[in-house]
Amino acid sequence: PTLSLADRIAMVTGASSGIGEATARRLAQEGCRKLILLARRADRLEALKAELEREHDGLACLVVTCDVAAELERVANLPSELPAEFAEIDILINNAGLALGRSSADQNTLADIHTILTTNVTAALALASAVLRGMRARGRGHLVNVGSIAGHHTYAGGSVYIASKHAITAFTSAARHDLAGTPLRVTAVSPGAVETEFSLVRFGGDADKAKAVYKDFVCLRADDIADQIVYAITRPAHVQIADIVCLATNQS
Ligand code: NDP
Helix, strand or coil, rough: CCCCCCCCEEEEEEECCCCHHHHHHHHHHCCCEEEEEEEECCHHHHHHHHHHHEEECCCEEEECCCCCCHHHHHHCCCHHHHCHHCCCCCEEEECCCCCCCCCCCCCCCCHHHHHHHHHHHHHHHHHHHHHHHHHHHCCCCEEEEEECHHHCCCCCCHHHHHHHHHHHHHHHHHHHHCCCCCCECCCCCCCCCECCCCCHCCCCCCCHHHHHHHHCCCCHHHHHHHHHHHHCCCCCCCCCCCCEEECCCCCC
């Protein structure tokens, strides 16, 4: 038997595109009736909210427009700003993140290092901690951190991003120790190459460079990762999926 999401409140960060958007759609399809959609681009979040509420009877979405890197204090206290009917988050899909530039270890700028680590690590950990506090007090909840294969091994040309995703992998594993003996579950989902706006962001909007990243692969689609996330959170309550590494078939 799978776990029903019907009475669960879920928050998805980075819900304005790619994996987060696909996951929000899947959560709605799976019966989740309260969804919090967080990102910077309010227009995209509002469009997604309108679409999902139109297509799913009884679904209420809350748009939270937030730049997680620029608003760390807000992120660290986010549950307290939510209206009561959304405040008790049961499922956090901690997904907002980015890479920038080629990130060779000898070429990083301070600005890029700061943006990547603040977005992918500081904000993600602050939000996770704030939400876990509430989950622990209520005795239920599931944290899903979207890591990366870059959190499991290293390669050339991604030093800061790789460091950020190793931090997520480590935090997720440590959080599982901290929460052992409680009903809370913690999962890392570590994708390989997924065709989203990720590469476009990485190369500052240069579509040719972005496309070149995917030339050797049949990439994963955002929905493939949403599938893995939904799998983890719908397992029966006694099953904790620790880490799902999901690669494109011809990726190693
Ligand atoms: P996208 O670029 O499509 O989505 C990234 C999301 O993060 C957007 O919704 C964006 O929203 C949000 N985001 C970025 N910066 C901020 C910020 N400062 N404040 C709030 N939201 C922010 O990429 P993906 O869907 O591919 O990436 C999602 C996650 O998956 C990331 O953590 C990424 O590292 C990880 N991942 C991706 C892989 C891939 O190949 N695509 C592989 C492995 C992991 P907005 O711009 O509106 O703020």
